[in-house]
Amino acid sequence: MTAPLRKHALALATLLALAAAPFLGFGDGFALSLLARAMILGMAAVSLSLLVGGAGLVSLGHAATMGIGAYAVVAFDAAGISEGLIVFPAAIAAAAAYALVTGAVSLRTSGVHFIMITLAFGQMAFFTTSSFSSLGGDDGYTLYARTEWLGTRIMDNRLTFHFLCLGLLALVWMGGNLLLGSRFGRVLRAARENPQRALAVGFQPYPYRLIAYVMAGAVGGLAGALLANATEFVSPALLSWTRSGELLFMVILGGVGQLGGAILGALAIVLLEESLSHLLVYWRLVFGPLLVLSVLFLPDGLIGAPLRLRAALRFASPKRRNADA
Amino acid sequence: MPDPLLELRDLSKNFGALTVTSDVSLTVLPGEIHAIIGPNGAGKTTLIHQISGTLRPDLGTIRFAGQDVTALPFERRARLGLARSFQITSIVPGFTALENVALAVQARSGSSFRFLRPVANEEALNDEARTALDSVGLGRVADRSAAALSHGEKRQLELAIAIAMKPRLLLLDEPLAGAGPEETERLIGILRELRSRYGILLVEHDMQAVFALADRISVLVYGRVIVTGMVDEIRGHPEVRTAYLGEDALA
Numbered sequence: 001m002t003a004p005l006r007k008h009a010l011a012l013a014t015l016l017a018l019a020a021a022p023f024l025g026f027g028d029g030f031a032l033s034l035l036a037r038a039m040i041l042g043m044a045a046v047s048l049s050l051l052v053g054g055a056g057l058v059s060l061g062h063a064a065t066m067g068i069g070a071y072a073v074v075a076f077d078a079a080g081i082s083e084g085l086i087v088f089p090a091a092i093a094a095a096a097a098y099a100l101v102t103g104a105v106s107l108r109t110s111g112v113h114f115i116m117i118t119l120a121f122g123q124m125a126f127f128t129t130s131s132f133s134s135l136g137g138d139d140g141y142t143l144y145a146r147t148e149w150l151g152t153r154i155m156d157n158r159l160t161f162h163f164l165c166l167g168l169l170a171l172v173w174m175g176g177n178l179l180l181g182s183r184f185g186r187v188l189r190a191a192r193e194n195p196q197r198a199l200a201v202g203f204q205p206y207p208y209r210l211i212a213y214v215m216a217g218a219v220g221g222l223a224g225a226l227l228a229n230a231t232e233f234v235s236p237a238l239l240s241w242t243r244s245g246e247l248l249f250m251v252i253l254g255g256v257g258q259l260g261g262a263i264l265g266a267l268a269i270v271l272l273e274e275s276l277s278h279l280l281v282y283w284r285l286v287f288g289p290l291l292v293l294s295v296l297f298l299p300d301g302l303i304g305a306p307l308r309l310r311a312a313l314r315f316a317s318p319k320r321r322n323a324d325a
Numbered sequence: 326m327p328d329p330l331l332e333l334r335d336l337s338k339n340f341g342a343l344t345v346t347s348d349v350s351l352t353v354l355p356g357e358i359h360a361i362i363g364p365n366g367a368g369k370t371t372l373i374h375q376i377s378g379t380l381r382p383d384l385g386t387i388r389f390a391g392q393d394v395t396a397l398p399f400e401r402r403a404r405l406g407l408a409r410s411f412q413i414t415s416i417v418p419g420f421t422a423l424e425n426v427a428l429a430v431q432a433r434s435g436s437s438f439r440f441l442r443p444v445a446n447e448e449a450l451n452d453e454a455r456t457a458l459d460s461v462g463l464g465r466v467a468d469r470s471a472a473a474l475s476h477g478e479k480r481q482l483e484l485a486i487a488i489a490m491k492p493r494l495l496l497l498d499e500p501l502a503g504a505g506p507e508e509t510e511r512l513i514g515i516l517r518e519l520r521s522r523y524g525i526l527l528v529e530h531d532m533q534a535v536f537a538l539a540d541r542i543s544v545l546v547y548g549r550v551i552v553t554g555m556v557d558e559i560r561g562h563p564e565v566r567t568a569y570l571g572e573d574a575l576a
Contacts (some may be wrong), residue, residue, distance in 0.1 A: 201486065
């Protein structure tokens, strides 16, 4: 196996498993809508991972971009427009514009201040959507119909929708990896690890970070537009700061070192939440400690777990240790 | 006399009531090593900060290669050819040695707003980076993670990064700090080779190294240049003895 293939083996296997899932007993409506949710949140988590792991920007307001994408869909729905070629570009552009304006301000700060200012902007977006009385205000808005594409209702078919989400997730993941490996990505990574060094060779990190922030916002908007279609219901809860926290947790649980980690993290959290809530009434009591344990014992996240496991096994086996010595 | 590469005129800087730089004027000529010495707290690093652009002086002007750069930020001065090394090693630990240097090459060769093509495969960048690594003797560790290099190798790497910027002036803030005797020998050798190609402003505590390398020396005490002169003048200067050197260093 070539090196890049080995590096991304776990993420690729996950994407393949998602492609096979509908034919391996997860083809019913319930399972498909659960998986669609996981893939869409995974998309948003990958874009957040680009910021956190790639650029070193811990945003606690990323759900706002998703919410804006979703609200773009319902705003057009309320106006009687459901053509995808209008709705989706508009949703993406609205979220990107939000990221451009808030990023231009937020990126002048760093560290804890950056976290707080992204949170503040997120809350502003949250309260703004709560005040849209024509879109249901606090109660939310039930979508009249899913988005059409050139008049066809392809998104209504659950299996088609499944593969649409999967394809876009794979595209976002691959695009993000290309980005991090490019000239642009190298500047971003250098500025994350050592901003002083980036400046010293002549790079001002600000424009690079702002572009990354807008790109992540655009992906957040795309995920939001898909989520509105998946659930056919949008409410301000989508923009709440706990939702941003959840996205951040997906990134950290999955592993910040690689974008693929965010996909694993999103799947793990959505599926775990679902299964635990069926088993227990007070499932959050178990969910919390599980997350704490995973962070303590899997510092590289789920995506780093196989390597860590292999290292632990090597260490535990006396034969191998002697052979190495 | 050739036009100076760097010219400081009446530079002053206060932190509140504390004067850290006071009416400093000095020049660095092309191909010259101008060393700045002085006791701890004399304001040497603060002066380097003002020259590189990480601190703004309160008064005075800084001219670099015939251009007034007093108002330019750090990264713009870097692009003009003013390369600086840091007292505390500053590299990108997660990059390989090669990638650290290639980043500097990238900064002066074309736009970095390119989003898809893998930069690791850009051989033009890598070749120049390898040449810079070879010139400081780090060619054999090019693919090693920068974090895994020894202290002395990290100092050499920082020099390679500065060289890869194709600068006109090197600002070196204690390049020998923390290096063992062997590493010091090697670094002095490297600096001696660099002198012909760049102007160098050198801040250094190691007196043997300064006397071996410098063409001219300025002595900084309480933010003020008390004397600038050739190496022998400084060795014999009475004020320098009392202010800084002590009897041991002259033995």
